Amino acid sequence: MKPFVWQGCAKVYLPACLLLAIVASRHTPLQAQSCPPAVTTTITTYPNTFYSSQQTSIQAGSSSMVIGPAKYGSNPINAGDILLIIQMQGAQIDTTNTSSYGSGVAGPASGYLNNANLLAGNMEFVVAANSVPVSGGTLNFNTPLVNNYQNTAYGTDGQYSYQVIHVPFYYNLTLGATVTVPRWNGTAGGVVVLGATNVVNMNGQTVDASGAGFRGGGGVQLGGGTGSRNDVAAMSTNNACASKGEGIAGTPRYVNDNGSLLVNNVEGYPNGSFDRGAPGNGGGGGTDGNPANNAENSGGGGGGNGGAGGNGGKSWSSNLAIGGAPGAFFSQNSPSRLVMGGGGGAGTTNNGTGTPSGGFASSGAPGGGIVIIFAGSIVGSGTVNVNGANANSTVLNDASGGGGAGGSVLINAGSGHSGLTILANGGTGGNNNGGGSGAHGPGGGGGGGVIYSNGTVNAASSVNPGLPGTEVGGTVYGATAGTTGVLNSNAMIVTPLSCSVLAAEFISVTATNNSGRVWINWQVNNEINIMRYTIEKSSNAIDFSIAGTVDDTPGNSSEGNYSFLDPSTGEEGSVYYRINALHTDGHYSFSKIIAVKTAVATDAMTISPDPAGSACTIKWFSAGNDHVVISLFDATGHNVLRRRYQVKAGITALPLTNLAALPNGLYLVRGDDGTGSKKGKLLILH
Numbered sequence: 001m002k003p004f005v006w007q008g009c010a011k012v013y014l015p016a017c018l019l020l021a022i023v024a025s026r027h028t029p030l031q032a033q034s035c036p037p038a039v040t041t042t043i044t045t046y047p048n049t050f051y052s053s054q055q056t057s058i059q060a061g062s063s064s065m066v067i068g069p070a071k072y073g074s075n076p077i078n079a080g081d082i083l084l085i086i087q088m089q090g091a092q093i094d095t096t097n098t099s100s101y102g103s104g105v106a107g108p109a110s111g112y113l114n115n116a117n118l119l120a121g122n123m124e125f126v127v128a129a130n131s132v133p134v135s136g137g138t139l140n141f142n143t144p145l146v147n148n149y150q151n152t153a154y155g156t157d158g159q160y161s162y163q164v165i166h167v168p169f170y171y172n173l174t175l176g177a178t179v180t181v182p183r184w185n186g187t188a189g190g191v192v193v194l195g196a197t198n199v200v201n202m203n204g205q206t207v208d209a210s211g212a213g214f215r216g217g218g219g220v221q222l223g224g225g226t227g228s229r230n231d232v233a234a235m236s237t238n239n240a241c242a243s244k245g246e247g248i249a250g251t252p253r254y255v256n257d258n259g260s261l262l263v264n265n266v267e268g269y270p271n272g273s274f275d276r277g278a279p280g281n282g283g284g285g286g287t288d289g290n291p292a293n294n295a296e297n298s299g300g301g302g303g304g305n306g307g308a309g310g311n312g313g314k315s316w317s318s319n320l321a322i323g324g325a326p327g328a329f330f331s332q333n334s335p336s337r338l339v340m341g342g343g344g345g346a347g348t349t350n351n352g353t354g355t356p357s358g359g360f361a362s363s364g365a366p367g368g369g370i371v372i373i374f375a376g377s378i379v380g381s382g383t384v385n386v387n388g389a390n391a392n393s394t395v396l397n398d399a400s401g402g403g404g405a406g407g408s409v410l411i412n413a414g415s416g417h418s419g420l421t422i423l424a425n426g427g428t429g430g431n432n433n434g435g436g437s438g439a440h441g442p443g444g445g446g447g448g449g450v451i452y453s454n455g456t457v458n459a460a461s462s463v464n465p466g467l468p469g470t471e472v473g474g475t476v477y478g479a480t481a482g483t484t485g486v487l488n489s490n491a492m493i494v495t496p497l498s499c500s501v502l503a504a505e506f507i508s509v510t511a512t513n514n515s516g517r518v519w520i521n522w523q524v525n526n527e528i529n530i531m532r533y534t535i536e537k538s539s540n541a542i543d544f545s546i547a548g549t550v551d552d553t554p555g556n557s558s559e560g561n562y563s564f565l566d567p568s569t570g571e572e573g574s575v576y577y578r579i580n581a582l583h584t585d586g587h588y589s590f591s592k593i594i595a596v597k598t599a600v601a602t603d604a605m606t607i608s609p610d611p612a613g614s615a616c617t618i619k620w621f622s623a624g625n626d627h628v629v630i631s632l633f634d635a636t637g638h639n640v641l642r643r644r645y646q647v648k649a650g651i652t653a654l655p656l657t658n659l660a661a662l663p664n665g666l667y668l669v670r671g672d673d674g675t676g677s678k679k680g681k682l683l684i685l686h
Contacts, residue, residue, distance in 0.1 A: 040172035046179055046180070049070050050072040050165055052068035054066050058148065069135050070136070071163075078128065082127060082167045084123060087162040089251070091118050092249070093157075102278055108325050109232040119148060121337035121339045126145065128142075139164065175203045178208055191340075195374040200375035202380040202382025210387040210407075214341060214366060217364040218254030227240050229287060231275045231287055238274065242300060245343030245346075247303065250280070253273050256363035261363075278325040283344040286312050289318035295317075298316075299313035299399045300391070300400070302426060302429060303344050304326060304341075304405050305450055308326045308483045309403070309447045310480035310481045313443070313468070339370075341405030342405045345401065346401045364443070365389035368404065368449055376413070377416045381458075391404075400432045406449020406463060407450075411454065411457065412453075443469045465483050507524065508523045512596065517566065518565070523560070530581050532551050541576040544576075574595045577594050610681075611684065613685065616659065618671065622650070627645065635666065663684075
């Protein structure tokens with residue numbers, strides 16, 4: 001991206017704009033890509049491109065990182081582009097097989113450690129300083145990072161992961177269909193960012209990130225093995241109990257990956273990815289009442305976000321409250337720190353009932369994703385849906401999974417909030433009808449999500465908790481609902497992305513006399529919002545008339561090169577030209593004034609440069625050695641400067657200095673050598 005102020009270049013203040021990105025902990029605006037042209041763009045799919053993390057650790061203050069290939073989308077990164085860096089996972093947990101699991105505090109065996117290694121939700125907008133292809137590479141930023149980011153595989157802790165999201169900005173953006181957010185796949189997705197410097201027109205459409213967040217624990221039919229009904233954490237290789245849900249603290253071995261069972265190569269959570277302890281905001285898996293045969297099935301816990309999830313239902317026959325613990329609410333949430341809804345934990349299953357079979361119907365459900373919208377204003381009505389998904393309710397003689405938590409939404413607009421209905425509700429826990437063999441543990445409800453807006457959204461918006469599932473008798477059998485999420489319609493959002501007028505340049509403006517006709521040439525940088533150029537001329541650099549017009553070249557967004565021929569220069573001597581740029585918003589701006597000698601009069605002198613700032617040079621022809629007096633007169637006829645020079649035969653260059661002491665304006669220059677005089681004009685501009 002070329003600099004917008006070059007030493008020695010004249011400025012024209014174009015409404016070609018820069019996007020300004022300010023992150024919560026940052027107080028200085030970032031200069032970014034030029035504002036888009038004043039046109040309307042209609043989209044029918046997500047506009048973002050999602051680059052996976054590759055570099056292990058990036059510290060605050062860093063100005064570069066190495067990113068992996070794009071996982072969704074196909075837009076390469078160009079210098080000046082806006083990007084969102086967001087830490088998706090990154091939390092440590094207490095891994096002990098006790099009621100202190102998760103938060104480290106004895107109680108529900110749920111949560112995460114609030115320490116210096118809690119990175120989940122860190123996010124900031126940055127401006128690319130270089131181009132990066134979709135295959136990935138080294139990305140440089142215009143300003144240093146504010147937050148730390150980490151990308152580490154499962155080991156002592158669960159997985160840490162961040163992603164880099166390319167964010168195109170529009171002038172007017174219209175939704176032409178439902179925009180479905182790509183689902184989180186363990187490395188990328190789950191987020192959409194829509195931005196328009198002027199208007200986002202919802203057009204009756206929906207931005208759908210429901211179930212696009214952290215994934216539920218994958219249900220799997222098991223015949224029994226080792227372990228205890230008192231366990232809160234156990235290895236998936238024990239052949240008993242059920243998987244925890246995915247969340248900010250990691251990804252389990254068994255995952256409900258968009259309706260299919262994904263079996264990862266690693267355990268995913270330290271000390272085991274099974275049993276009722278809830279890691280981070282992921283719901284706990286059911287602990288079976290009799291791990292030896294895995295037949296006393298308990299339900300999975302709901303995922304958490306703005307609100308905590310609900311408990312999974314009790315075990316069959318033994319009637320023990322050992323269903324999955326609730327995924328924790330994310331207490332650090334704010335407009336500058338957002339996470340996806342946690343996935344529900346799976347219920348234990350030995351019979352593998354329901355559809356799909358093989359125990360997968362007992363899976364936990366995914367949480368909702370993240371939607372961020374920035375706009376000058378929002379028009380039309382529409383829906384933003386980040387609901388957590390409901391768990392499967394086709395299960396018969398097995399326990400059911402927990403519902404996913406609602407996701408997160410951030411809205412920053414100048415007006416039009418009331419047209420948005422935002423749904424960030426928790427999903428319902430799974431039902432089971434027992435098949436005549438009695439109650440099995442239903443799933444817990446997902447927690448409500450998070451909504452931050454700088455204006456009042458539609459009254460139908462909600463962050464309701466998900467209800468618990470029920471068993472054959474219609475009771476919840478120990479399963480509980482999630483808790484209500486966060487809805488703040490008066491949020492102090494300090495992450496605006498907007499346009500600011502910037503100084504662009506006429507890189508050069510020249511005029512050349514060609515046999516009494518004058519060619520005017522000019523080069524303009526960043527002319528994206530220019531409609532037309534008017535060439536104006538003057539004999540005194542004060543009173544200008546129109547010499548002609550030239551239309552802007554369509555499609556130009558950076559440099560433009562133009563020429564104009566003035567066939568009639570008028571009077572002899574100097575003629576002054578300037579370029580008047582007409583902007584798309586109706587205002588005008590001007591280039592510097594330039595002078596050109598047309599027909600040279602017999603009594604004229606040569607002065608350069610003209611206009612002059614602090615000094616100029618007068619070329620004087622003399623027939624022999626002599627003295628010359630140079631005088632400057634202002635518009636009122638007053639002599640404001642007088643200098644005496646010694647000249648020789650031929651041409652002598654006479655320096656005229658200290659012009660900075662004179663006001664800007666047009667001056668008459670007269671030279672006298674005792675035998676005659678010569679006259680000229682000089683425009684002084686500081």
